[in-house]
Amino acid sequence: MNAQTKPAYRLFTGEGKRVTYGRMIENLGRCQVVFFGELHDNPIAHWMELELTKDLKRGHEMVLGAEMFETDNQESLNAYMGGKISAAGLDSSARLWKNYKTDYAPLVEFAKAHQIDFAATNVPRRYATIVAKGGFEALDTLPAEQKKWIAPLPIAYDPELPGYRKMLDMMKSHGGGTNLPKAQALKDATMAWSISENYKEGALFLHFNGSYHSENGEGIIWYLDRLRPGLKVGTVAVVTQASLKKLEAENRGKA
Secondary structure, eight states: OOGGGSOSOOOBOTTSOBOOHHHHHHHHTTOSEEEEEEOTTOHHHHHHHHHHHHHHHTTOOEEEEEEEEEGGGHHHHHHHHTTSSOHHHHHHHSOOOTTIIIIIHHHHHHHHHTTOEEEEEEOOHHHHHHHHHHOGGGGGGSOHHHHTTSOOSSOOOOTTSHHHHHHHHHHHHTTOOSOHHHHHHHHHHHHHHHHHHHOOTTSEEEEEEEGGGTGGGOTHHHHHHHHSTTOOEEEEEOOOOSOOSSOOGGGTTOO
């Protein structure tokens, strides 16, 4: 048995129809905003993120953005992209994820080499922690200087969105509180706001985030639609299956 009989990935439409990589690029290239919903520990996903970025760049002006950078680290990211600080300087001044060097640095380096703007979109985690403990109202006490890193208050929130409802039900079954989905919503709202703020007319905005933040057209997409209704949005969702022969029912419609 050789490597050709062990494909590492397979692409499907949301309805479960097999699709080629070229057709995926063609379809995503017609969009204004594309969400790549990754599994953070999946090396195939990280490899494909870079390949997709390279191929969408051909013929497109682009803006990149990522959950893996928080809004208050934008200045450090800009300084690195502009050659004002070294990679070590970025590492010491920004809260980089532990897998940054292997999984996200290649995206940053590609953007730097091609002078592509890279937006730090996620809410600083300390504010998500505040909401997880005290709800959205806990944000009202923050000084104005800190609120600039967060989507404008008040944060719209629909607890009946299936993704938040699933999270809420899971928390209740484990005896937890009701604020964790609100912390998730704060991340989604801030990422949508950051995308909207950094969006360029005529450019394709490619955003990298955990799949849960964009699958089923929820999460970030729900908030972005409130800020910029009518944008043509494309999504990719990474899932793992024991067999690649067909898309399992539970994974249909995620992207």
